[in-house]
Amino acid sequence: MSERNGLRYGLLGLALLVLLAILALVANRPDVPVNQAESLPAKPAKLESLAELNGQAPTHRNLKIQSWQTAEGAKVLFVEAPQLPMFDLRLTFAAGSSQDGEVQGLAMLTNAMLNEGVPGKDVGAIAAGFESLGAEFGNGAYRDMAVASLRSLTAPEQREPALRLFSEVIGQPTFPEDALARIKNQMLAGFEYQKQSPGKLASLELFERLYGNHPYAHSSDGTATSIPQIGREQLQAFHAKAYAAGNVVIALVGDLSRSEAEALVAQVSGALPKGPALAKIAQPQEPEAGAHHIDFPSNQTHLLIAQLGIDRRDPDYAALYLGNQIFGGGGFGTRLMEEVREKRGLTYGVYSGFSAMQARGPFMINLQTRAELSEGTLQLVKDLLRDYLASGPTQEELDNAKREMAGSFPLSTASNAAIVGQLGSMGFYDLPLDYLEVFMQQVQALTAEQVKTAMAKHLDPEALVIVSAGPSVEQQELPPPTDTPAEQPAGVPEH
Incomplete structure (x- = not known):
């Protein structure tokens, strides 16, 4: 018998066994009185195939957003979503590169170092801690904001230790010197790579010309000159100021009640440094065309x-x-x-x-x-x-x-x-x-x-x-519009 026929007969046999098991289950189930069956809540029909959409657009979820403020001043937005036994937590700080001041790259480097060490744990122990709980930690820094996120199951045996570890990461980063040196080297290698990317060079030049002396002018990554000069004390000072509870928005979505959500965000807010929101960024001046x-x-x-x-x-x-x-x-x-x-x-x-x-x-x-x-x-x-x-x-x-x-x-x-x-x-x-x-x-x-x-x-x-x-080359006239234009050279575009 060929492998293909063997697989085919094996699958048929498995299907027959499953069918017999279902028939036995139906034959032996207890009878449900009609009035009791009618009183049971109807389960929503599940989508079995994309064909069932029949061209209809997906329905927009009607979100019931709840909002409050923690005792430390953090703004909270919460949506209860009991469909899955998990939650997504996202902290958004006004701690992007627009808050760098004179130290370009400070915000990005601070954010990148959050999960590199906490008291008693190095980066390996932190990663292993989240992984053992099936939890995911994420972070990133941009011009306006810096974020830290957590995804975890909502069962207490996973949720509580994941939250404790997350609270340590965002509230007590130790910024170890060896990790700082490693990340700086990675960034310096990235700056060398940027020199080979015309798209990146054009983007850097554009923002400088568009924003002049405004905080948006410089790249969130800093420069090859600024990054080596940043020390651990500067990271600690920036964290204490920009990662303060009054400077964060806490977004939470998941299988949690309002009381559970309040307790969760109170724990997270309480783990952050105490302090107010940072001042809003001023508007830029019009650039020269x-x-x-x-x-x-x-x-x-x-x-x-x-x-x-x-x-x-x-x-x-x-x-x-x-x-x-x-x-x-x-x-x-x-x-x-x-x-x-x-x-x-x-x-x-x-x-x-x-x-x-x-x-x-x-x-x-x-x-x-x-x-x-x-x-x-x-x-x-x-x-x-x-x-x-x-x-x-x-x-x-x-x-x-x-x-x-x-x-x-x-x-x-x-x-x-x-x-x-x-x-x-x-x-x-x-x-x-x-x-x-x-x-x-x-x-x-x-x-x-x-x-x-x-x-x-x-x-x-x-x-x-x-x-x-x-390249600076002799220019040619554009081809006229046509229904069958010449194909462009193959290559991955950079945007």
């Missing part, structure tokens, strides 16, 4: 086109989000992708987006193209932006974008991890508790004229800061 080129021996040229956008609480956020989805933020089908890639084959991908932060974040368009076509491609993108700001979206573009957003938006709350991320962002940027529902209502109510007005109000095609990185 203009173009700058970085000569780099690559096959393609990286183009970054930007200007200051909005902060996260701007009332035009919904209109700008929708308007950008149509212009260049929604992938295939956007104006940029249609005109630059589909009709002319000038790039693998071209994208635009608003990065709304505590202070005004950038609006940016980025792409790669053949070096000899870079100037023409840049002019094409600028013309497309100018035309879009002047004419706004068509009704068809607006309807398509609304429909796409209505279908994809439920994914933003499709998992506990997604919800806890939304809660952390809402708390950090002081958004209302009904923000998720109100946002989609705002989007669906927008008219083409409102989108056009908002985009034209916040963007100016004559105020662009442009950075390109690639």
